[in-house]
Amino acid sequence: MARYEQIASDLRDAIVRGDYPIGAQLPSEAELALRYSAARGTVRQAVALLAAEGLVGSRQGARRIVLGSERSQSFAELHSFAQWARSMGYRASGTVLSSRRRPCTPAEAVRLSLEPGEEVLAVLRLRRLDGEPVLVERTVYAGWIAPAVERLDPECESVTQELYESVGLVFAYGEHLIDAIAAGSEDARLLGVRRGSPLLRQRRTTTNQEGRPVECSDDRYRAGSVTFSIRNSTSANPLVRRAGD
Amino acid sequence: MARYEQIASDLRDAIVRGDYPIGAQLPSEAELALRYSAARGTVRQAVALLAAEGLVGSRQGARRIVLGSERSQSFAELHSFAQWARSMGYRASGTVLSSRRRPCTPAEAVRLSLEPGEEVLAVLRLRRLDGEPVLVERTVYAGWIAPAVERLDPECESVTQELYESVGLVFAYGEHLIDAIAAGSEDARLLGVRRGSPLLRQRRTTTNQEGRPVECSDDRYRAGSVTFSIRNSTSANPLVRRAGD
DNA sequence: TGCTCTGGCTTGTTTGTACAAGTTCGCCTA
DNA sequence: TAGGCGAACTTGTACAAACAAGCCAGAGCA
Numbered sequence: 001m002a003r004y005e006q007i008a009s010d011l012r013d014a015i016v017r018g019d020y021p022i023g024a025q026l027p028s029e030a031e032l033a034l035r036y037s038a039a040r041g042t043v044r045q046a047v048a049l050l051a052a053e054g055l056v057g058s059r060q061g062a063r064r065i066v067l068g069s070e071r072s073q074s075f076a077e078l079h080s081f082a083q084w085a086r087s088m089g090y091r092a093s094g095t096v097l098s099s100r101r102r103p104c105t106p107a108e109a110v111r112l113s114l115e116p117g118e119e120v121l122a123v124l125r126l127r128r129l130d131g132e133p134v135l136v137e138r139t140v141y142a143g144w145i146a147p148a149v150e151r152l153d154p155e156c157e158s159v160t161q162e163l164y165e166s167v168g169l170v171f172a173y174g175e176h177l178i179d180a181i182a183a184g185s186e187d188a189r190l191l192g193v194r195r196g197s198p199l200l201r202q203r204r205t206t207t208n209q210e211g212r213p214v215e216c217s218d219d220r221y222r223a224g225s226v227t228f229s230i231r232n233s234t235s236a237n238p239l240v241r242r243a244g245d
Numbered sequence: 246m247a248r249y250e251q252i253a254s255d256l257r258d259a260i261v262r263g264d265y266p267i268g269a270q271l272p273s274e275a276e277l278a279l280r281y282s283a284a285r286g287t288v289r290q291a292v293a294l295l296a297a298e299g300l301v302g303s304r305q306g307a308r309r310i311v312l313g314s315e316r317s318q319s320f321a322e323l324h325s326f327a328q329w330a331r332s333m334g335y336r337a338s339g340t341v342l343s344s345r346r347r348p349c350t351p352a353e354a355v356r357l358s359l360e361p362g363e364e365v366l367a368v369l370r371l372r373r374l375d376g377e378p379v380l381v382e383r384t385v386y387a388g389w390i391a392p393a394v395e396r397l398d399p400e401c402e403s404v405t406q407e408l409y410e411s412v413g414l415v416f417a418y419g420e421h422l423i424d425a426i427a428a429g430s431e432d433a434r435l436l437g438v439r440r441g442s443p444l445l446r447q448r449r450t451t452t453n454q455e456g457r458p459v460e461c462s463d464d465r466y467r468a469g470s471v472t473f474s475i476r477n478s479t480s481a482n483p484l485v486r487r488a489g490d
Numbered sequence: 491t492g493c494t495c496t497g498g499c500t501t502g503t504t505t506g507t508a509c510a511a512g513t514t515c516g517c518c519t520a
Numbered sequence: 521t522a523g524g525c526g527a528a529c530t531t532g533t534a535c536a537a538a539c540a541a542g543c544c545a546g547a548g549c550a
Contacts, residue, residue: 002503023358023456028530039505044531052297057418057456060531061512065456067418078477113268170479173302173312178473180425180445180466198443198468200425211268211302211310221425223443228423230475232323234415247533273500284535289501305501306542 004045007036011046015055015069025063026056054231068231079171079206081127081135082158094127094137096154097190101146111205112142112213121146126190134225136190139217145169172209178202178228181220191222198223249290252281256291260300260314270308271301299476313476324416324451326372326380327403339372339382341399342435346391356450357387357458366391371435379470381435384462390414417454423447423473426465436467443468 001009011032014020027035032043047064050056053071058064077084085092104112104120112120120140127135141149148167149159156162163169181201188195200223205216246254256277259265272280277288292309295301298316303309323329330337349357349365357365365385372380386394393412394404401407408414426446433440445468450461 004503030530041506042504045503054418054420057452057454058531059417059454059512060510061529062455062514063530067452067456068420172304173299173478174476175299175313176475176477178423178445178475179471180443180468182443182468196442198425198427200423200445207302207312209302209304210307211312223425223427226424228473230421230423231419232421233418249533275500286536287534290533303501304542305540306499307544308500 003036003038004042004049007032007038007043007046008049010036011050012053012055012071015050015066016071018069020066022066022069024066026066028063051233054233057233078176079174079204080158080160081137083160085129090129091131092127092129092157093131094125094155094157096123096125096152096156098122098124099150099154101143104140108140108216111216112140114142119143119146121149123149129225132225133191134222136187136220137217138219139215141215142213145214169214170209171206171214173211174204174206176202176204183220187220191220193222200226200228202228248281248283249287249294252277252283252288252291253294255281256295257298257300257316260295260311261316263314265311267311267314269311271311273308296478296480299478302478323421324419324449325403325405326382328405330374335374336376337372337374337402338376339370339400339402341368341370341401343367343369344395344399346388349385353385353461356461357385359387364388364391366394368394374470377470378436379467381432381465382462383464384460386460387458390459414459415454416451416459418456419449419451421447421449428465432465436465438467445471445473447473 011026020026026032026047029040029043029047032038032046033040036043047056047058051058051064055066055068055071056064057067077087081094082092099121101119101121103117104114106116108114108120109116109118114120120143123137123139123141125137125139126133127137145163145167148163148169151166152159152162160171179201181199182196183191183193183199185195187193187199188197191199193199200221202219202221203217204219205213207213256271265271271277271292274285274288274292277283277291278285281288292301292303296303296309300311300313300316301309302312326339327337344366346364346366348362349359351361353359353365354361354363359365365388368382368384368386370382370384371378372382390408390412393408393414396411397404397407405416424446426444427441428436428438428444430440432438432444433442436444438444445466447464447466448462449464450458452458
C-alpha cells in the first residue's frame with residue numbers, strides 16, 4: 001500500500017470515528033505533512049482521495065472541511081452484486097434461468113465492439129438477498145469470454161470473483177445508465193411484483209483493464225430494495241443526467 | 246485557466262474529435278510533456294482529469310487508452326435542472342405550486358444541520374421540458390436562505406443561477422440518493438401519469454462552499470424522461486449501491 | 491516453431507522547492 | 521462602532537529529479 005493511501009486510510013478512519021465531525025476543519029497540509037513525516041505532495045494525494053470519495057471538501061485559501069462520515073467502497077461494490085451484498089451483511093444468492101449463444105444484435109455489436117453477427121452469450125439471472133428475489137439480470141457476454149462463463153456453476157454466487165479466479169479477468173471500467181421503468185410480465189413474475197410496478201433499471205457496459213468490452217447488462221431492481229448513492233462537488237464528478245432515450 | 250486544464254481541454258477535444266478513437270493509445274506522458282513544454286507532473290494532472298471523467302483509463306506500465314469520447318459536464322448538470330436542460334437543447338420552465346414556512350421536522354434538522362424546530366421553507370415546484378411536465382420537486386430550504394428564495398419569481402427558470410446572482414450563493418457539494426418509486430396521487434396528477442406508475446426519485450442534500458447545508462429535496466422524474474449516467478473505474482468512483490431504506 | 495527472458499519503455503510514488511491566489515482575522519482608523 | 525487594510529496562513533499550480541513497479545516486444549534458446 002502506497003504511503004498516500006495509508007495516510008488517506010488513517011484520516012478516513014479518524015473521520016468515520018468522529019474525531020473530525022461533519023463541518024469540522026481538517027489539519028492543514030503542512031501540519032499533516034509534519035505529523036506523518038511525508039512531503040506535502042504526498043499529503044495532497046491522500047486528501048485528494050478523500051475529496052474524490054466526497055468525505056471532505058476544499059477551497060483555495062481555506063482549511064479543508066469534513067462533508068460526510070460514511071465510507072463507501074467504490075467500484076467493486078457498484079459492479080458486483082455479491083461483493084456489495086456481503087459487505088452490507090446480506091446473504092446473496094442467484095440462479096441462472098437461461099443461457100444461450102446467439103448472434104449479436106447491431107446495438108450489441110456497437111456496445112461490445114464486436115463485428116456484426118459475431119456470437120455472444122445471453123444469460124438471464126435472478127438474484128436474491130436473504131432469499132428474497134430483488135434483481136433480474138439480463139447480461140450479454142462477448143464471445144471470447146463465453147466459454148469461461150458457461151463453465152460457471154449456475155448457482156454461482158459471485159460471477160465477478162469466479163471469472164477472476166478462473167481466467168484472471170478483471171472488470172476495470174464501466175458505464176452505467178440508471179432510470180426507472182415499469183415491470184414487464186417476465187420481470188413481474190420473477191420478482192414477485194405486479195406487472196407495471198416500478199423497477200430501478202441499471203444498464204451497464206463493462207470492460208477489462210485493456211479497455212476491451214466484456215459484457216453489457218440490463219439489471220432491474222425491485223423498488224425499495226436498493227438505492228444508488230453519490231456524493232459530488234463542483235470539481236469533478238462523473239454522474240450526469242441525460243435525456244430519456 | 247490553469248496550464249493542466251488547458252492541456253486536458255486540448256486532449257479532450259482531440260478525443261472527442263476522433264484523433265484518438267476508442268481503444269487507441271494516448272501518447273506517453275514524456276511525449277506530452279515535450280509537446281506542451283510542461284513538466285511531467287503537470288501532464289499527469291491533465292490526464293488525471295480525463296480519467297476522472299471516464300474518458301481514458303490507465304494501468305501502470307502500459308500506455309493510457311481511450312475508453313469513451315462523449316464529454317459530460319459534471320456537477321452543474323447534475324444539480325441545476327435548468328442548466329442541464331439548456332445544455333441539452335431543451336427549453337426548461339417551472340412553476341412554484343406552493344411555498345410556505347414551517348418548523349423543520351427532526352429528520353430535516355439532521356440533514357440540514359439545524360436546531361430542532363428551527364424554521365424552514367418548503368417549496369413544491371413542477372418542472373417542464375419543452376412544455377411537458379417531467380419533474381415534481383419538493384424542496385426544503387434552511388431558514389437563513391429562505392428570504393432570498395421567497396424573493397424569486399415563481400416562474401423562475403433557474404433557481405441556482407438566480408440565487409447566485411442575488412446573494413452570491415454557490416451550491417458546491419451534494420449528496421444524492423437515487424431509487425424508483427410508484428407515483429402517489431399528487432405526483433400522478435401533476436405529471437399526468439397514472440397513480441402507481443414508475444418514477445425515478447432523486448433525494449439530495451446540497452451545501453455551499455463552506456459546507457453549510459442549504460437545501461434538501463425530493464425530486465421525482467416521470468419514467469422515460471431522464472436517465473442518470475455514470476462512468477467509473479477500479480480506482481475511485483463515488484457512486485455506490487445501498488440497501489433499500 | 492514455440493518458449494523464456496531480458497532490456498527498454500511507461501506509469502506510479504515520493505520528495506523538495508517556489509510562487510500564485512484566496513481566506514481569515516485582528517488591528518487600525520474614521 | 522463599523523468598516524477597511526493588511527499580514528499570516530492555507531490551498532492551488534508548476535517544475536525538477538529519482539526510483540519503483542508493471543508491461544511489452546524482440547532477442548535468444550531449445
